[in-house]
Amino acid sequence: SSRTPRMPGFISVRLRFDFADVAEVRAMFQDRWERIPALSRPDPHTLRADYVGRTGFRASAKARCDRPFRLEADGRLVFPVALEPDESFTLHLWIGAVVGEGEVRLPEPIAAERGLDQAVAAWRSALPRIETDDDGVNALLARSADDLRALWTWGTPRSGAFAAGIPHFVACFGRDSLIAAYEFLMMGPPYAARTLRELARYQGRKVNLVSEEEPGKILHEVRGGERSDPEHYPFFYATTDASLLFPVLLDAYLAWTGDLD
Numbered sequence: 235s236s237r238t239p240r241m242p243g244f245i246s247v248r249l250r251f252d253f254a255d256v257a258e259v260r261a262m263f264q265d266r267w268e269r270i271p272a273l274s275r276p277d278p279h280t281l282r283a284d285y286v287g288r289t290g291f292r293a294s295a296k297a298r299c300d301r302p303f304r305l306e307a308d309g310r311l312v313f314p315v316a317l318e319p320d321e322s323f324t325l326h327l328w329i330g331a332v333v334g335e336g337e338v339r340l341p342e343p344i345a346a347e348r349g350l351d352q353a354v355a356a357w358r359s360a361l362p363r364i365e366t367d368d369d370g371v372n373a374l375l376a377r378s379a380d381d382l383r384a385l386w387t388w389g390t391p392r393s394g395a396f397a398a399g400i401p402h403f404v405a406c407f408g409r410d411s412l413i414a415a416y417e418f419l420m421m422g423p424p425y426a427a428r429t430l431r432e433l434a435r436y437q438g439r440k441v442n443l444v445s446e447e448e449p450g451k452i453l454h455e456v457r458g459g460e461r462s463d464p465e466h467y468p469f470f471y472a473t474t475d476a477s478l479l480f481p482v483l484l485d486a487y488l489a490w491t492g493d494l495d
Contacts, residue, residue, distance in 0.1 A: 245323065246310045247303075251283035251295045255459040260402055262469065263461065271295075273309060278302035281311060282338070291460040295331040296338040333458065357383045361421050382418060386425070393431035398455075406432060407455045408476025416483050419490055426487045433480060438471060445470040452476040 251271050258266045271283040281297045303311040315323050330340040357379075364375055385397045387406065396418075397403060398410035415429040438451035445467055454473035461467065488494070 242314065242316045244312050244314050245325070246306070246312045247325075247327070248308070248310045249281065249297055249329075250309065251285070253285045253287075253293050253295075253460075255461045256402060256457065257459060257461050257467075257469075267460070273305070275305050281305065287460050289460065289463070291333075292335060293331065293333050293460075294338050295329065296340060297327060297329045298340055299328075300326040354380065354383060379421065382414065385414070389428075389432040389435070392428060393435065394425070394428045395432045396425070396429070405455050405457050406453075408433060408452045408473055409454070409479060412452075412476060412479040412483050416479070416486060419483075419486055423487060423491050423493075426483055427491075427493065430480070430484055430487065433476075442471075445472075447471045450477070452480045 253269045253271060254266070257263055267288070269285055269287070271285040274282045274284070276282055279299050279302055281303075283295045285291075285293045287293075297311075299311065299313075301313055303313050306312060313325065317323060328340040330338045332338045358376075361379055364372075366372055382396060384400070386394060387397045387404065388394045389406065395406040395411035396414035397405055398407040403410075411429055411433070415426040419426050433452050436453045436456055438447040438449055438453075441448055447470065451471050452473070453471050454469055454476060456462075456470065457467070462470075
């Protein structure tokens with residue numbers, strides 16, 4: 235045969251779980267903590283990384299492959315490959331992470347996509363329907379509503395907030411969340427109520443010169459990263475407008491709904 239015989243080889247994939255705090259990613263701190271997770275190989279298809287921080291913060295990540303691999307000391311995953319001419323090699327990799335003591339759940343793409351479609355459909359059906367004689371305006375309204383659905387973050391069953399942006403600002407921001415809820419009031423009054431409850435959960439109760447907390451003050455941003463402890467995080471209450479916008483939204487919500495509860 236004129237076909238070239240297949241030659242054994244390998245493909246390596248290097249995974250690095252740095253568990254970096256988003257405040258470090260955004261260079262909000264001058265220093266960056268070095269994090270060295272413990273790597274393990276629970277089975278021939280899975281790599282696990284576990285990290286315990288200096289403050290007791292815990293996080294874990296898991297990568298699972300549809301092919302077995304050899305784990306090198308530098309964290310590389312090595313996959314043997316031997317291909318005939320015109321053959322192909324496909325590798326599927328699933329990565330999941332968890333903060334705290336919980337078990338890492340790997341994403342199931344089909345189920346996740348189905349769940350997202352259901353959530354978006356429920357969101358759309360719950361909103362007032364506005365139609366105009368301009369298809370462009372209709373598309374703009376629909377797109378804007380879907381974008382806000384992507385920004386909604388859940389706090390508790392009765393509270394939540396619109397995040398300030400994706401990817402670095404997926405968090406409750408006092409000013410941004412209040413303004414978004416105010417402008418969305420005609421379409422979704424319950425989201426204004428949930429935003430007010432979410433911000434009230436973190437309303438200032440004492441004086442803290444580091445976080446700029448003061449009694450009654452509304453927060454600037456709340457995060458859950460390793461370096462976002464509200465006692466020490468210097469950006470937690472560093473805002474002046476959120477405390478003023480809070481009663482503005484509350485007044486508008488009451489005027490619109492009459493909901494004193």
